[in-house]
Amino acid sequence: KQEVTQIPAALSVPEGENLVLNCSFTDSAIYNLQWFRQDPGKGLTSLLLIQSSQREQTSGRLNASLDKSSGRSTLYIAASQPGDSATYLCAVNPMDSNYQLIWGAGTKLIIKP
Amino acid sequence: DAGITQSPRHKVTETGTPVTLRCHQTENHRYMYWYRQDPGHGLRLIHYSYGVKDTDKGEVSDGYSVSRSKTEDFLLTLESATSSQTSVYFCAISEGVQNTEAFFGQGTRLTVV
Numbered sequence: 595k596q597e598v599t600q601i602p603a604a605l606s607v608p609e610g611e612n613l614v615l616n617c618s619f620t621d622s623a624i625y626n627l628q629w630f631r632q633d634p635g636k637g638l639t640s641l642l643l644i645q646s647s648q649r650e651q652t653s654g655r656l657n658a659s660l661d662k663s664s665g666r667s668t669l670y671i672a673a674s675q676p677g678d679s680a681t682y683l684c685a686v687n688p689m690d691s692n693y694q695l696i697w698g699a700g701t702k703l704i705i706k707p
Numbered sequence: 708d709a710g711i712t713q714s715p716r717h718k719v720t721e722t723g724t725p726v727t728l729r730c731h732q733t734e735n736h737r738y739m740y741w742y743r744q745d746p747g748h749g750l751r752l753i754h755y756s757y758g759v760k761d762t763d764k765g766e767v768s769d770g771y772s773v774s775r776s777k778t779e780d781f782l783l784t785l786e787s788a789t790s791s792q793t794s795v796y797f798c799a800i801s802e803g804v805q806n807t808e809a810f811f812g813q814g815t816r817l818t819v820v
Binding site: 625626628630636637638639640643683685687693694695697698699700 | 738740749750752755757763765766797799804805807808809810811812813814
């Protein structure tokens with residue numbers, strides 16, 4: 595059974611730092627992996643989608659990598675800002691999922707001004 | 708942002724009453740999903756739809772039913788609400804299954820008293 599783990603559960607860093615969020619999964623048979631952002635009391639915003647054949651995707655200050663063989667993905671945030679404070683979730687789309695995304699528990703990120 | 712509207716956004720209801728949540732999309736995406744999000748459990752799939760009148764169960768479907776009579780609308784019904792169904796409910800859509808992004812609505816906070 596596919597399991598997704600996000601470490602750390604919470605992270606607090608000063609503004610301006612570059613940081614890395616981690617996502618690991620147990621079964622490499624996936625179609626893709628998606629990173630989301632969730633602000634308190636709000637919905638989920640899709641940040642980046644990485645297909646299984648891709649190694650990385652970039653959007654602005656965000657860069658997500660995927661190493662399917664080792665079951666790992668990282669989300670790199672450059673020059674962090676207080677507005678980046680949110681919970682970041684990763685989800686994998688397993689090949690045997692029957693339409694079900696498998697979710698990590700999230701990393702709560704706080705950027706201190 | 709993807710055109711997904713959930714209604715109502717907040718609802719308080721009494722145990723034993725029926726409740727219907729609505730998800731409306733303007734993207735003409737084929738797939739629609741209902742998730743619930745609870746502390747300690749993350750996001751869990753309740754039901755999904757792969758076309759008009761085509762639905763199937765997810766991980767936590769007991770006590771819930773769904774209907775999709777039009778491409779744009781996906782309804783989630785709690786036949787007889789229980790306190791364990793107090794949660795935040797999210798609707799999501801996607802064009803396909805294998806290689807497409809999932810987009811989420813803003814959520815419905817349901818409290819069963």
